[in-house]
Amino acid sequence: MHFFYIDEAGCNLRDLTNPESPIFTLGGVIVKDKGWNKTHGEFEKIVKAYFGGTIPDNFELHSHELLSPNGDGHFAGHDRARRNKLAIDLLTLLQTRGHQIFLHAIDKNQLNAYNVAPIRNKDHVELKTPYLLCYDNGITTIEWFVKARLGSTARGMVIIDEKDGIKTEIETLTKHRRFHPTKAKRVKWISEFSYPIDSEKNPMVQLSDLVCFASKKYLGIEAGYHDNYPKAAKDFFRELYLIIDERLIKKGIVPEEGRYAADFNNFMRQITPKPRNGWKQRVY
Numbered sequence: 001m002h003f004f005y006i007d008e009a010g011c012n013l014r015d016l017t018n019p020e021s022p023i024f025t026l027g028g029v030i031v032k033d034k035g036w037n038k039t040h041g042e043f044e045k046i047v048k049a050y051f052g053g054t055i056p057d058n059f060e061l062h063s064h065e066l067l068s069p070n071g072d073g074h075f076a077g078h079d080r081a082r083r084n085k086l087a088i089d090l091l092t093l094l095q096t097r098g099h100q101i102f103l104h105a106i107d108k109n110q111l112n113a114y115n116v117a118p119i120r121n122k123d124h125v126e127l128k129t130p131y132l133l134c135y136d137n138g139i140t141t142i143e144w145f146v147k148a149r150l151g152s153t154a155r156g157m158v159i160i161d162e163k164d165g166i167k168t169e170i171e172t173l174t175k176h177r178r179f180h181p182t183k184a185k186r187v188k189w190i191s192e193f194s195y196p197i198d199s200e201k202n203p204m205v206q207l208s209d210l211v212c213f214a215s216k217k218y219l220g221i222e223a224g225y226h227d228n229y230p231k232a233a234k235d236f237f238r239e240l241y242l243i244i245d246e247r248l249i250k251k252g253i254v255p256e257e258g259r260y261a262a263d264f265n266n267f268m269r270q271i272t273p274k275p276r277n278g279w280k281q282r283v284y
Helices: 033-050 080-097 108-113 130-150 167-178 203-222 231-247 261-271
Strands: 002-009 023-032 100-107 156-160 190-194
Touching: 002 033, 002 130, 002 203, 023 033, 023 130, 023 203, 033 080, 033 203, 080 203, 080 231, 100 108, 100 130, 100 203, 100 231, 108 130, 108 261, 130 156, 130 167, 130 190, 203 231
Parallel strands: 002 156, 156 190
Antiparallel strands: 002 023, 023 100
């Protein structure tokens, strides 16, 4: 069994014009069932070392607190260099443990401007709601990955961090994908969809939050939305994204097949932000 953790960053539900969040990201960490406990233990070691040997009561890693300009929550007033190193150490854990990542991103301005009227056969998803659009495409990506890369006996479990405001829509979309009117289009390789029992005790949810937050920031930098960021910040978020990019199971979308698929695939390619050519060596 492989667990696919889903979190998000930059979500303003159906608002596509919020200047603070031009990029939306959804995705997370992929973990084999046998690898969960080891990664959990290593995650706690890293966090304990940061806090001098004792994790604070009720601690939960929130990336917007860890990486805010001056630190917030448990990180309020902490030195920026130490906080940056913690983020790097936690993402490096994914490398050392061999965990992979899936990620979908939306440029909200591109989505807002796109005429979706010609797109057919996607009535089950709100095409102008980034979370629902990426969630639907995420299911397609997970299905593809389990079938094509993990083998005929493998199955996936999707673990979703609850999202207030569109919980009913998420559940309706999930039900549609599981019980699609066309049998051939029903999910076959995802055995279950679930919510985490407690994200405070689940480092995979917290790591997924870091993946989404760091990706949102760097894709926004590359899209020209954060030109006012200092060079050090741009270089730092690139360093995080380099780790993420190396672990991605798929760069870009998994194209859909069948009648009317071309219009939808073109739409997704148009609204999906990507780093520009030469991003790995760019001098900011």
